Amino acid sequence: MAVSASSKVMNNVETVRETLHEAMKNDDRTVILGEDVGDRGNVFLITKDFVKEFGPERVIDTPIAEASIVGIAVGMAMEGLRPIAEIQFADFIYPAFNQIVGEAAKTRYRSNGEYTCPLVIRTPYGGGVRGALSHSVSIEALFYHVPGLKIVAPAFPADVKGLLNAAIDDPDPVLFLEHKKTYRLIKGEVPGGHYTIPLGKAxxxxxxxxxxxxxxxxxxxxxxxxxxxxxxxxxxxxxxxxxxxxxxxxxxxxxxxxxxxxxxxxxxxxxxxxxxxxxxxxxxxxxxxxxxxxxxxxxxxxxxxxxxxxxxxxxxxxxxxxxxxxxxxxxxx
Amino acid sequence: MATTITMPQLGETVTEGTVERWLKKPGDAIDKYEAFVEVSTDKVNSEVPSPVTGTIREFLIAEGTTVATGTPIAIIDEVAVAGKSTNAEPAAASAPAPASTNGHSAATPAPVHAGAPEQALRGASPAVRRLAREHHIDVGAIRGTGANGRVTAEDVLAASRTAPARPASGTSTYGEPVPGTLIPLAGARRIIAERMVESKHAAPHAWSMVEADVTNAWKWRSREKDDFERETGYKLTLLPFFIRAVVESLGAFPLMNARFAAPPASSGQAGIYVEKDVNIGIAIGLATNLVVPVVKHADKLSIKGIAIASGELIDKARRNKLSADDLQGGTFTVNNNGANGSYASAPIINAGQAGIVTMEAIVKKPIVTEDDAIAIRHMMNVCLSLDHRVVDGYVASRFLTDLKRRLEAMGPAGVL
CATH class of the missing domain: 3.40.50.920 (Rossmann fold)
Incomplete structure (x- = not known):
């Protein structure tokens, strides 16, 4: 990764926002859907004003129905869109377990390679933020047993950008975990321009x-x-x-x-x-x-x-x- | 508590054993490791030691009875030894430990530091064991700097830096020689040394060499090697082609397949014994010694047959699995010294044979052909040492020339 002159210091929230914004601008197949991602601009303000810029067809506010969020996104992905689904907090991902494990992770295998599922599921996770029972969990172990699913959990802003870009480019489903406590706590130099960091590289x-x-x-x-x-x-x-x-x-x-x-x-x-x-x-x-x-x-x-x-x-x-x-x-x- | 003793497995493939004789009576006291029964199998007879200290309560089978390994044969009332936990599981009587074939002693565990609470972790770690083995360090002799005096990997490395370990007597490895140390003469090395001196002293060696054009044989081998390996699992080298040619030449010159029977020979008669069979020994250099397994009746085998037989022997040699039979009966020896890059060599005859030939490195060379053109050909030297008591240069040179002719006639295609 070459650090370009346009690199700047950002926190993780700003980095996710900017990376998503670029993806929306660069590829009109990109769709964001989730609870409060539209008018509210996401509870951490990651997608603030996205709906004004890209319209409600590409920035979709969903009901509080995680199974539907992921289920719809799976269908979009299989039919050629590049959905980025958001589960507002990882603690609430369980209703979508079947859609992630039973559908998304198995699409390529089940269809003998005819369909892929280029889907990113972003979700804030983790504790240390006085989030108590329902806003603190780590969910990675529940999903990492599943072949066909990639799981990313970056810690640094520069990694967040490179890995989120790689996740969006990836032809298969990626669960993208963002630690809540790092969102505004962690700042770091983020290179400008588009770059990716290979998934699966420590x-x-x-x-x-x-x-x-x-x-x-x-x-x-x-x-x-x-x-x-x-x-x-x-x-x-x-x-x-x-x-x-x-x-x-x-x-x-x-x-x-x-x-x-x-x-x-x-x-x-x-x-x-x-x-x-x-x-x-x-x-x-x-x-x-x-x-x-x-x-x-x-x-x-x-x-x-x-x-x-x-x-x-x-x-x-x-x-x-x-x-x-x-x-x-x-x-x- | 009572410990049930089961019939031990006295060998990898042994499935049953016969109680030949009880060496104790019920009621007798017995110490751990003290023999209490003599067991026979179709492979060995062995006294079997008790795994525990105690008193014999009962023998469960009569003398002369054969039972499957694992069958209970005796019950010993175990005497609790202070500080030693007892085991309620049936214990297989400990069979005599086979002599270690390992060239060097395994690292011994670090000294026990009584009273430390973390006793479970005091042993040498896998890394320590491996490093100790590699550097010939006795872990027991090092002062540990880890928790509770544990010897750490760094301690082993430090020990190896400060004092190159002296291999304990009889435990050195020829494979990893340590400068400034004496490797005791033992086992195969002693036998090789004795046999080499014997042969070189007794048999006046003469030497000759020819250069053979193996271009076509090489092409043939290259054409066949993938199929052969897929079919048999063995790599196809030029060796079986060479052995086939040697065997044919030996057929043409039976005096080369002979031995000098010096007086007093076992028959009481001195002379030159011309061998009936053609059994080709293959010299195989291993890290620690040299073995010469024998392809029996090589004259009855095709190139493919020789390739499989030699492949099997080479594989066994590398895994240290050669049987005594594999090593006996050679009448002539072939050494593929070229595999190690040698260009010419003067081998020592395997005692009791008339000669030994080597295949040397195959080298591409510009060669003047019969029609005075220059061609690039695969050339290989073939060296012969002969026992001058058995044959003279006249026979030996014609044998070599015959061998060269046969090698050059091989390939570039054919049936293996």
Missing amino acids: DVKKAGTQLTVVSYGLYVHWALEAANQLETEGISVEVVDLRSIRPMDRGTILDSVRKTRKLLIVHEDNKFGGVGAEISAMVAEEALFDLDAPIRRHCAPDVPAMGYALPLEEEYMSSPAEMAEAMREMVRF
Whole structure:
């Protein structure tokens, strides 16, 4: 990715907005649909004024009916449009489970390649924002088991733009997860012009020698904060940002683990059956004899939801301090 | 608690065993690893040690009875050993451990640090084991800097940097020689050394070489190799073509397929024994030694037959699976030294044979043809060492020329 002269500093909301705006301008097959995406301009104001510019036929306010949002988008995608469906909060994606898993992910296979489903489903996810039970969940593990579905969860604005462009270009369905807490918290340099970042490519956000930390989403930022703290203590930690949860970039993970010989996975989602379980199994299968410590997963406890009360939310969420301690323990081992 | 002892499996393919003799009586005390029964199978007879310490309660089958492996044969009342957990599962009597074929000792676990709560994790990690093996480091001898004194991968690397490990006696590997250390002479290496000296001393070696144009044989082989590999799973090299030519030349010069029977020969009579069979040994260099498995009755095999037989032997050699039979009965030896890039070599005869030929590297060369044109051809040197007690240069040179003629007549097409 060449950083062009027109690069500018944006937060994640601005980056999503600008990327979507470009997509709408560049390709009139692009359609945005979801709850409050029109007149309200999305609850985070991502599609503010889109309906004025592109009209209600391309920026469609839907009823509160997630199954319909995705179901309609699947049909649009199969018939040649480039729909970008929005689920207002990932917590409410469950009614659309059948449309995503049973229809979108299987379209290409079921039709023997005659139809594809070039659909992007964007949804804000994640906690740490006092969102309580219904505005805090991580949903990736529920979907990453499904072949035919790509899942992206970028952490940095520049990655958001490149990966969202790649998701829109992709001929198959992509679930695009945007961490709510990073929306306005995280700012970064975003190159101008159109560019894509390949789906399925992780990125080493900080190089190190003593421990590999794999994460995605908000926790990449916290892991970096912890790793930078440890750097002052003489401990060298490598932080790998998955960016794409599926396809998983096995090569980047394995290269890093083979170098550092230790692997810590941190994610906000529950530990049991989470993305970390797959990474852990993959590394155990491929690089057992490079490991100098048991693989460790630092993840959310197996409780049904994140509580509203601050102590409960903090108990559920990790923190840079907790991550730093887990890293120290791994390096000391 | 009671431990049920089952019939052990004394060998990979053994499915049953016979209790030949009980070495103890019910009521006898028995120590762990103490033999308590003699078991026979169609492969071995073996005394079987007890997996536990305790008192024999009962034998479940009579002497002379044959039962399937895994069948309960005895019950031992186990004496609880302090600090040792007991196991309620039926325990297979521990069969004698096969002698390690591994060239070097596996890394031993790090020292136990009693009292530490994280005892479960104190063992050497997979990375430590691998690095220790690669660097010939005894993990038990290193001071660990990890949690609870654990030896870390970095500790092993540090140890290998500061003091190149001295391979313990008899545990060195020929494959990864360590400068400044003595590799004890053992096993195959000792036998090779003895046989080479024996042959070179006893048989006056003479040497000769011809250059053969194998362009057409090479073309033939190239044409067939993909189909052959698909059909048989073996790679088709020029070796079977060469062996076929050697076998035909040996047929024409039976004195080359002979051996010098020095007095006192087993028959009591000295002489030159002309072999009945044509069994071709193939010299195969492995990382740690040299083996010469034998293609039996090579004169009865087509090129394809030789290719399959030799492919099988080479495969077995690489997997260390050659049987004694595979290595016996050779009457003449072929060495594909060219596979390693050699251009000419003076091989040592395999003792008890009259000669050995080598295939050297195939090199493209400008050649003056019979009609005085210059052509680019695939040329290969063929070197012969012969036992001058058996044949003279007259026979040997004609044998070589005959071999050259046969090689050059092969291909560019034909039936394998």
